[in-house]
Amino acid sequence: MFEVRATDKSTKARSGRLKTGHGLIETPAFMPVGTQGSVKAVSSRELRELNAQIVLGNTYHLFVRPGLDVIRHFGGLHRFMNWDGPLLTDSGGYQIFSLAKLRKITEEGVHFQNHVDGTPAFISPEIAMEIQSTLGSDIAMVLDECPPWPCEYEYAARSMEMTARWARRCKKWQKENTEHRTSKNG
Numbered sequence: 001m002f003e004v005r006a007t008d009k010s011t012k013a014r015s016g017r018l019k020t021g022h023g024l025i026e027t028p029a030f031m032p033v034g035t036q037g038s039v040k041a042v043s044s045r046e047l048r049e050l051n052a053q054i055v056l057g058n059t060y061h062l063f064v065r066p067g068l069d070v071i072r073h074f075g076g077l078h079r080f081m082n083w084d085g086p087l088l089t090d091s092g093g094y095q096i097f098s099l100a101k102l103r104k105i106t107e108e109g110v111h112f113q114n115h116v117d118g119t120p121a122f123i124s125p126e127i128a129m130e131i132q133s134t135l136g137s138d139i140a141m142v143l144d145e146c147p148p149w150p151c152e153y154e155y156a157a158r159s160m161e162m163t164a165r166w167a168r169r170c171k172k173w174q175k176e177n178t179e180h181r182t183s184k185n186g
Contacts, residue, residue, distance in 0.1 A: 001018070001019045002016055002017070002018045002027075003016055003017045003018075003019075004016045005017055015027055015028065020054075020086040020138035020139065021086075021138050022084060022086045022138050023053070023084075023085050023086055024053075025053045025054050025086055029053050029054060030052070030053075031052075031054050031055065031056050031088065032047060032052050032055050032056070033055075033056045033058075034055045034056060034057050034058075034081060034083075036057075036062060036065060036066070037057060037062060037066070037071075037080050037081040038081055039055065044081060044082040044083045045082075047083070047085075048085070053085060053086065054085060054086040054087065054088055054138075054139075055081075055083055055085065055086075055087055055088075056087075056088050056089070056090065057077055057081075057087055057088070057089045057135060058089070058090055058092075058095075059089050059090055059091055059092045059128060059131050059132055059135070059141075060090075060092035060094075060095040060123070061095075062077065062089075062131070062135060063092070063121075063123070063131050064114050064115070065116055066080075068131065068134050071134060071135060072134060076134070076135060076136030077089075077135040077136050078136055086138040086139065087135070087136065087137050087138050087139070088138065088139040088140075088141070089132045089137035089140055090141050091128045091141040091142055091143040091170075092110075092123050092128055092131075092143060093141070093144035093145060093146050093163075094146055095112075096112075096144075096145050096146060097145070097146035097147070097148065099112055099115055100148070105162075107162065107165070108124055109122055109123055109124030109125065109127065109143070110122065110123050110124075110143075123143065124143070125142065125143040125166040125167075125169040125170045125173065126169060126173045128142070128143040128170065129142075129143075129170050129173045129174055129177075130173070130177075133177065140174075142163070142167040142170040142171075143166045143170060144163040144167075145162060145163055145166075147159040
């Protein structure tokens with residue numbers, strides 16, 4: 001849940017508090033990037049000493065390496081990286097852009113070659129949500145396409161429309177799997 005704590009009358013800027021399963025985040029917040037489950041050259045202890053409130057993990061990179069089996073073995077990304085605070089995971093959408101030569105976008109999702117070893121892989125909106133659930137993300141992002149710049153207006157419009165359809169699929173997956181976990185535990 002997000003609570004607005006203050007609003008600037010002249011700029012409409014605001015600060016607030018976001019409550020997650022792993023703690024509160026005072027916004028605005030600096031979010032260190034832990035692409036593969038670690039912030040380069042900074043330990044989890046040092047992140048806590050620096051009062052980092054949240055860390056960003058990269059869904060695609062964690063999916064590729066170390067892989068979901070390793071993350072499951074450790075009991076989720078929090079335990080894997082020894083971080084007890086909130087985690088936000090992206091969807092892999094930026095890699096759809098950055099790995100343009102290694103991927104093919106379809107309505108179903110994205111087929112790509114793993115940039116590490118070239119093996120084929122596929123991420124759909126549902127798979128992106130499943131990966132983020134396995135990681136134990138506090139804040140998960142919907143799968144999106146990041147169109148290149150510059151691009152034609154029509155391309156950007158089609159990309160936005162597909163991202164909106166993918167977002168509805170992500171929401172449906174989340175709803176169905178939340179209900180399934182609730183009924184399974186109840």
